Amino acid sequence: MRISDARYSRDRLRFDLALRFIQHEARTSTIRLWTGLTDDRIRKLYRSYIADDGGEEVTRHRGKSPQQATFFTRTPAMRQETAVLASVCYLLGVMPPSRVADAQRALPGIQRGEALCEAFETYRRLVAAPRISFEHAVYLVTALARGDEIAATLCSACRGLIVVDRYATPGRRCSNCEDTAQGK
Numbered sequence: 479m480r481i482s483d484a485r486y487s488r489d490r491l492r493f494d495l496a497l498r499f500i501q502h503e504a505r506t507s508t509i510r511l512w513t514g515l516t517d518d519r520i521r522k523l524y525r526s527y528i529a530d531d532g533g534e535e536v537t538r539h540r541g542k543s544p545q546q547a548t549f550f551t552r553t554p555a556m557r558q559e560t561a562v563l564a565s566v567c568y569l570l571g572v573m574p575p576s577r578v579a580d581a582q583r584a585l586p587g588i589q590r591g592e593a594l595c596e597a598f599e600t601y602r603r604l605v606a607a608p609r610i611s612f613e614h615a616v617y618l619v620t621a622l623a624r625g626d627e628i629a630a631t632l633c634s635a636c637r638g639l640i641v642v643d644r645y646a647t648p649g650r651r652c653s654n655c656e657d658t659a660q661g662k
């Protein structure tokens with residue numbers, strides 16, 4: 479492959495990933511971080527996407543990214559949804575094999591970005607009324623990789639994956655096993 483071809487296909491991958499992020503309503507700053515494209519190119523891509531597809535329903539988010547780990551653990555329903563998304567992320571190789579202190583900088587990349595889209599799309603097919611946005615998914619993956627606020631562990635009864643906050647007592651059970659134990 480000639481150098482220009484290699485460069486062309488790398489750019490192509492970046493654009494394809496950026497488009498997928500746009501469809502998932504990612505913020506410009508997130509798209510820039512994961513694709514390496516400049517804000518200007520992202521804006522142009524966004525405009526052509528709107529023009530081509532009439533994708534007016536795509537909301538463009540501005541401002542700060544989500545910052546709350548408690549979003550994922552606050553209710554049994556959210557814990558269950560988070561477990562589904564986190565499991566898919568582990569299965570599809572979005573998660574690094576071990577903890578990464580500098581996850582926000584170390585994780586983003588084309589390959590992992592593609593796996594993340596795959597995981598998010600799978601999660602949205604598996605959950606009836608999904609409440610975790612793409613930006614929250616990015617946050618979840620980053621926080622799990624860092625492991626300082628939340629961590630993935632196994633339910634002490636069924637060994638299914640659960641996401642707990644870092645200060646959770648050991649031996650936690652998933653919401654299904656919790657319900658069974660309480661005779662619900």
Ligand SMILES: [Zn+2]
Nearest residue numbers: 633636652655
């Ligand atoms: Zn369980």
